[in-house]
Amino acid sequence: xxxxxxxxxxxxxxxxxxxxxxxxxxxxxxxxxxxxxxxxxxxxxxxxxxxxxxxxxxxxxxxxxxxxxxxxxxxxxxxxxxxxxxxxxxxxxxxxxxxxxxxxxxxxxxxxxxxxxxxxxxxxxxxxxxxxxxxxxxxxxxxxxxxxxxxxxxxxxxxxxxxxxxxxxxxxxxxxxxxxxxxxxxxxxxxxxxxxxxxxxxxxxxxxxxxxxxxx
Amino acid sequence: xxxxxxxxxxxxxxxxxxxxxxxxxxxxxxxxxxxxxxxxxxxxxxxxxxxxxxxxxxxxxxxxxxxxxxxxxxxxxxxxxxxxxxxxxxxxxxxxxxxxxxxxxxxxxxxxxxxxxxxxxxxxxxxxxxxxxxxxxxxxxxxxxxxxxxxxxxxxxxxxxxxxxxxxxxxxxxxxxxxxxxxxxxxxxxxxxxxxxxxxxxxxxxxxxxxxxxxx
Amino acid sequence: xxxxxxxxxxxxxxxxxxxxxxxxxxxxxxxxxxxxxxxxxxxxxxxxxxxxxxxxxxxxxxxxxxxxxxxxxxxxxxxxxxxxxxxxxxxxxxxxxxxxxxxxxxxxxxxxxxxxxxxxxxxxxxxxxxxxxxxxxxxxxxxxxxxxxxxxxxxxxxxxxxxxxxxxxxxxxxxxxxxxxxxxxxxxxxxxxxxxxxxxxxxxxxxxxxxxxxxx
Amino acid sequence: xxxxxxxxxxxxxxxxxxxxxxxxxxxxxxxxxxxxxxxxxxxxxxxxxxxxxxxxxxxxxxxxxxxxxxxxxxxxxxxxxxxxxxxxxxxxxxxxxxxxxxxxxxxxxxxxxxxxxxxxxxxxxxxxxxxxxxxxxxxxxxxxxxxxxxxxxxxxxxxxxxxxxxxxxxxxxxxxxxxxxxxxxxxxxxxxxxxxxxxxxxxxxxxxxxxxxxxx
DNA sequence: GATGAATGAGTTTTCATTCAT
DNA sequence: AATGAATGAAAACTCATTCAT
Numbered sequence: 001x002x003x004x005x006x007x008x009x010x011x012x013x014x015x016x017x018x019x020x021x022x023x024x025x026x027x028x029x030x031x032x033x034x035x036x037x038x039x040x041x042x043x044x045x046x047x048x049x050x051x052x053x054x055x056x057x058x059x060x061x062x063x064x065x066x067x068x069x070x071x072x073x074x075x076x077x078x079x080x081x082x083x084x085x086x087x088x089x090x091x092x093x094x095x096x097x098x099x100x101x102x103x104x105x106x107x108x109x110x111x112x113x114x115x116x117x118x119x120x121x122x123x124x125x126x127x128x129x130x131x132x133x134x135x136x137x138x139x140x141x142x143x144x145x146x147x148x149x150x151x152x153x154x155x156x157x158x159x160x161x162x163x164x165x166x167x168x169x170x171x172x173x174x175x176x177x178x179x180x181x182x183x184x185x186x187x188x189x190x191x192x193x194x195x196x197x198x199x200x201x202x203x204x205x206x207x208x209x210x211x212x213x214x215x216x
Numbered sequence: 217x218x219x220x221x222x223x224x225x226x227x228x229x230x231x232x233x234x235x236x237x238x239x240x241x242x243x244x245x246x247x248x249x250x251x252x253x254x255x256x257x258x259x260x261x262x263x264x265x266x267x268x269x270x271x272x273x274x275x276x277x278x279x280x281x282x283x284x285x286x287x288x289x290x291x292x293x294x295x296x297x298x299x300x301x302x303x304x305x306x307x308x309x310x311x312x313x314x315x316x317x318x319x320x321x322x323x324x325x326x327x328x329x330x331x332x333x334x335x336x337x338x339x340x341x342x343x344x345x346x347x348x349x350x351x352x353x354x355x356x357x358x359x360x361x362x363x364x365x366x367x368x369x370x371x372x373x374x375x376x377x378x379x380x381x382x383x384x385x386x387x388x389x390x391x392x393x394x395x396x397x398x399x400x401x402x403x404x405x406x407x408x409x410x411x412x413x414x415x416x417x418x419x420x421x422x423x424x425x426x427x428x429x430x431x432x
Numbered sequence: 433x434x435x436x437x438x439x440x441x442x443x444x445x446x447x448x449x450x451x452x453x454x455x456x457x458x459x460x461x462x463x464x465x466x467x468x469x470x471x472x473x474x475x476x477x478x479x480x481x482x483x484x485x486x487x488x489x490x491x492x493x494x495x496x497x498x499x500x501x502x503x504x505x506x507x508x509x510x511x512x513x514x515x516x517x518x519x520x521x522x523x524x525x526x527x528x529x530x531x532x533x534x535x536x537x538x539x540x541x542x543x544x545x546x547x548x549x550x551x552x553x554x555x556x557x558x559x560x561x562x563x564x565x566x567x568x569x570x571x572x573x574x575x576x577x578x579x580x581x582x583x584x585x586x587x588x589x590x591x592x593x594x595x596x597x598x599x600x601x602x603x604x605x606x607x608x609x610x611x612x613x614x615x616x617x618x619x620x621x622x623x624x625x626x627x628x629x630x631x632x633x634x635x636x637x638x639x640x641x642x643x644x645x646x647x648x
Numbered sequence: 649x650x651x652x653x654x655x656x657x658x659x660x661x662x663x664x665x666x667x668x669x670x671x672x673x674x675x676x677x678x679x680x681x682x683x684x685x686x687x688x689x690x691x692x693x694x695x696x697x698x699x700x701x702x703x704x705x706x707x708x709x710x711x712x713x714x715x716x717x718x719x720x721x722x723x724x725x726x727x728x729x730x731x732x733x734x735x736x737x738x739x740x741x742x743x744x745x746x747x748x749x750x751x752x753x754x755x756x757x758x759x760x761x762x763x764x765x766x767x768x769x770x771x772x773x774x775x776x777x778x779x780x781x782x783x784x785x786x787x788x789x790x791x792x793x794x795x796x797x798x799x800x801x802x803x804x805x806x807x808x809x810x811x812x813x814x815x816x817x818x819x820x821x822x823x824x825x826x827x828x829x830x831x832x833x834x835x836x837x838x839x840x841x842x843x844x845x846x847x848x849x850x851x852x853x854x855x856x857x858x859x860x861x862x863x864x
Numbered sequence: 865g866a867t868g869a870a871t872g873a874g875t876t877t878t879c880a881t882t883c884a885t
Numbered sequence: 886a887a888t889g890a891a892t893g894a895a896a897a898c899t900c901a902t903t904c905a906t
């Protein structure tokens with residue numbers, strides 16, 4: 001329910017209807033709507049944490065960039081394995097201060113991890129001079145956005161035949177200028193369909209950027 | 217109010233108290249809570265749209281990368297000029313399908329714009345082979361995350377010593393050089409304090425990535 | 433509603449139905465069910481407080497016993513003027529700690545007042561040696577019981593023709609032994625019908641007790 | 649549980665937790681929460697009934713006033729022996745009509761008994777002319793109030809220094825003489841500590857009242 | 865144009881009671 | 886006899902919205 005309607009639009013009534021249980025049963029297992037959401041979030045965060053490894057300098061562990069690629073791939077696969085939970089966590093709904101703090105902590109950890117990877121790169125002479133916090137935050141943002149759209153794409157695909165009462169079907173049109181709008185028949189799905197390709201593309205972006213020319 | 221508490225936690229009561237008007241007066245100007253939020257969002261989106269230019273190949277317009285840097289700087293400055301509105305838009309609160317669609321459209325346009333820049337780069341031989349959608353989405357995500365944290369940092373700083381009644385007057389705190397961040401007691405502020413540096417760092421990330429070594 | 437059903441058995445729904453107002457209107461004037469009850473109680477306690485005067489030794493104020501009788505009469509009349517409120521206060525329903533404290537304070541004040549009267553009597557040599565606290569508490573208890581039954585009697589009388597759905601009609605029978613059960617057609621009404629007689633009888637009880645013979 | 653929190657604030661959950669039994673087990677022995685409360689009340693009322701004797705004119709039974717004193721003492725001692733039950737009965741919590749009627753019946757019997765005593769006194773010429781119902785009701789009220797405060801005092805005293813886990817062990821604190829109560833920091837305890845003194849004081853109040861002067 | 869009292873649908877939460885095991 | 890998971894009716898409370906003044 002949370003995945004479909006978000007935290008606020010989902011009522012306890014929706015949940016118990018969906019779960020085919022009585023109101024009291026819900027409160028037998030969760031003390032509040034907030035708690036079930038927090039429990040779901042926490043569960044997912046734990047799983048995701050488990051899918052990320054710190055970059056190691058131990059040569060047995062392989063090259064740092066290979067380790068990073070493995071991390072990306074694992075995260076993406078874990079997200080795909082837990083589409084529902086990933087969706088509600090990425091939606092980043094407000095909730096209360098405690099849940100907020102839990103999520104913030106998680107992202108701070110992710111930023112720390114990415115920062116560490118950059119620092120390792122610097123030490124090895126394979127990363128350029130940069131503000132590692134900004135890089136890490138950017139990488140996190142990029143990853144979140146990619147994952148969000150990957151999940152949105154899958155939802156759009158799987159719900160292709162919308163139940164009566166739904167209101168999907170985005171007006172595909174976009175792109176500023178009237179020049180090359182390309183195919184654009186399906187808005188996002190295509191490039192996000194292959195998880196491993198996604199991981200590689202993302203990694204390449206982090207590693208090499210896009211442009212070959214120097215900035216200054 | 218929306219900036220501080222988010223859409224759902226802000227009641228019409230909060231708004232009219234803050235605005236020192238009567239309940240009825242509110243509904244004289246807005247048909248609903250949703251509408252005022254949508255109006256605020258739309259206003260901000262229009263301003264932001266106005267601060268972005270398509271990359272032009274016309275040599276009078278300067279080099280493409282310089283145009284991109286100018287875009288980044290303008291966006292960041294606009295966001296800073298409209299901290300409140302930017303905050304509520306970046307918070308990405310759920311609302312209804314219509315507001316959702318409006319925001320989605322906007323982001324789709326941004327993605328289109330970034331994609332176009334990459335395509336231009338490709339044509340000029342200054343951008344490497346890549347999936348432009350993934351790159352554009354990543355860039356958008358990075359930008360959103362950076363801006364979000366920049367605003368969070370400013371909020372944290374400005375509310376730090378809350379003079380009773382006052383609510384502004386930045387102490388422009390910036391730690392000199394980019395190397396030794398020393399204290400780092402505050403969560404994010406430091407690296408996000410200088411907007412232009414932020415724009416440059418972000419651009420450099422997009423352009424060159426972080427690592428110098430090849431991926432394959 | 434509180435008078436008829438007591439605090440717990442009265443729901444906000446009952447109140448708004450009785451008042452012919454909407455739910456929201458109720459919460460516009462009272463923040464909770466507890467609050468309206470507390471407000472009603474407090475109002476009544478204030479009125480009652482206003483109807484009691486400290487016994488004065490000033491000869492212009494009349495004899496102490498006459499002052500006491502006046503107090504009794506005023507209290508009884510006030511209670512009769514505010515039958516509903518008096519009933520809910522005397523019912524002494526649990527509520528929360530705060531309301532409890534408010535009521536306790538009130539009764540403590542009453543006890544203080546009665547104690548003072550006894551002390552005045554002692555000083556004047558018209559009251560016998562006694563533990564004034566016990567006397568005051570006894571007097572308070574007697575007064576409460578008398579008033580409670582006076583009000584119950586009036587309710588029984590006025591509701592003589594019970595609305596369909598009610599469940600009155602006490603099984604009058606009582607009195608341990610099978611000897612003289614007297615008339616007993618109406619359980620309590622009769623002796624409690626005349627307020628002034630009640631006040632006088634009560635005062636006489638306090639003053640002289642019932643038995644003429646000495647105890648030890 | 650009922651003693652501590654009252655009927656409404658005590659949930660079946662509290663009861664089964666306290667009794668270390670399962671929910672189902674509770675309903676094996678009692679059909680409802682009301683029933684267990686009624687059973688407890690009824691038990692106590694039976695015990696109390698057993699501790700009161702009708703005043704007899706048989707000279708072997710001793711003087712009427714001595715019989716009354718004995719009754720008072722027995723009631724007070726019984727109440728002390730069953731503090732918990734006495735507390736819940738005196739709290740006079742609402743419940744349903746049936747339990748209400750049971751309690752009303754009991755009090756009516758007590759009133760009948762006291763009334764009988766007064767009538768006996770009248771016949772013997774040792775009681776003054778009076779409305780015996782009013783006197784009996786007053787006496788009942790005084791007794792209830794005294795007992796309530798006596799129990800409250802004991803509770804306050806025993807819970808004063810709550811050794812973690814323990815819940816009894818009265819320190820029998822009683823301030824020596826009846827005159828100088830000195831400290832008086834505690835609300836009521838002192839004068840209510842000695843049950844027999846209480847009974848005597850109460851009896852004396854009934855017998856002689858407080859004031860020596862005539863009323864009219 | 866402005867006001868604010870009134871509204872009531874909708875939400876969360878509680879808790880006495882049941883019944884299959 | 887004992888258990889405890891499941892129940893659902895009922896209760897308190899919220900808040901966006903309306904409309905007579």
